[in-house]
Amino acid sequence: MLEETGIPDRDDIQNNLPDEERLKEGPVAIFECYQEIPCDPCYYSCPLGAIEEFEDINNLPELDFDKCTGCAQCVANCPGLAIFVIDYTYSEDEGVIRLPYEYTPLPEVDEQVIALDHSGEEVGPGRIVKVVNNENQDKTAVIWLAVEKEKLVTVRHFKRMEESSDG
């Protein structure tokens, strides 16, 4: 399905997640990197050594969930914008997804947005919690987006309210 539509299979998405115990501990990175292409910046971006060194540059990345703190350095450094951080511990009802974002203008903190899934379908409201855009991110901002916890597995992007009015 991925290679016909650009939408990853549900099972593949689910398989990227760590076990429930780890999810309850706090933010963690998930890699939606399904194709063996020559690429290795994620390994160099991780300050904690949680991403295994590449034996072959074409291999898929391997993350040690126990070493990962969800700092999102890799999110901004992945050229494919294929890494996200999900956090089930943000609040009682809400979780946060930290996602890479390269559109301008950047959203404002507390802005209400519409959360989108892997196919760009609207899946409900979201709220911008934080916008991180440091020098070392080379213009790939990391947006913290709060959504209902059960939607953390499906939400990967968002659109602004003003965009939705004109379709």
Add this chain to the structure above:
Amino acid sequence: MDKVDKMDRADKMGNLDKVHKMGNLDEIERIELAVVGGGPAGLAAAVKAAELGLESIVLFERDNFLGGQLVKQTHQFFGSKDQYAGTRGIDIAEELTDKVRKEAAIEVKTGAVVQGYYEDAVIGYLEDERFQKVKPEKTIIATGAAEKMLSFPNNDLPGIYGAGAVQTLMNQYGILPGEEILMIGAGNIGLIVTYQLLQAGVKVKAVVEATDKIGGYAVHATKIRRAGIPILTKHTIKEARGDSKVEEAVICQLDENWNIIPGTEEILEIDTICLAVGLTPKIDLALQAGCQMAYVPELGGDVPVRDEDLEMTEENIYIAGDAGGIEEATAAILEGELAAINAVRAISGGGSDLEAVYAEVSEKLADLRRGPVGEEIRSGLKKARGDENAGRDRYSRQRRYSK
């Protein structure tokens, strides 16, 4: 004023004529290395040759700026971290250009168009409206690629662009090509340009792809899909419609034999169609120089036959980058370096230092091509090196126009 100009021109033509008639090679400037093309392969080749000790290198670029296609690439590159991965194409162009400008051994000629490579190993080029000559010991051809076109009714309407033109307008000059676009082709270029259009605020109605699979990297596809852009495989454009410019595109579904499935036509209202249907190596100069060609579909069409050292069938001429086969910029940079190392080795006779650099660069290039996405390139290169089907489908200018 007019008179002076005319006299000046007559004088120049006269000189030119004299050189031709006399055929006096002593009057022509001699250099060690000529590099034709100031894109990633050419820039990397010139820098590497200077680093390895050559003292007279001329880099020819027909545009008025260096960087080639890199100057339009606003996305981060893949590949190896120590080979620009994670860096945006525009920044790679700047870095390489800086390196070239810092090397005293490299003479940069922008706005200089190479016209031909002649039998006595003389390069003729046009600069400042003057035809001039230089005689290099070695030449590296790094002329890049040209875009392919797609046939469909009304494909000549205004508003129908190649992806390169859309990138030039948008990323180099800050001009939006249109407001509502249909993208044809889901290879890396089609997907990347779609993403850049979205970043510029342009609405992309759909990406259509005639084959049954997205050809570009999956991460490029997921990026635009989650922004809501449909990628329609097994679809093509049937025709464009419009009066004085494109107003509608008729798209349709294809069956497994590439035939249009009747009744699947759909009309999209758009003001721009962008064609990203592939590239083909720009081989004119190599062909004119008499180098043998081979038809290798995996590399984008007709490509020069070359040996392991990237030297073509005419001695002293090397090929690097997309001109030798369609790949991507990181590979082009490494090939440029390899061609330079080989040229330097042939001039200076080599040495252990040179061999170490050679081993390092060729290993990086092999790493890049090792994976599943490098499979086509690996099989194509075998053919282009003549390892397989040697002699088949080969032709050269000599054969077509006998001397």
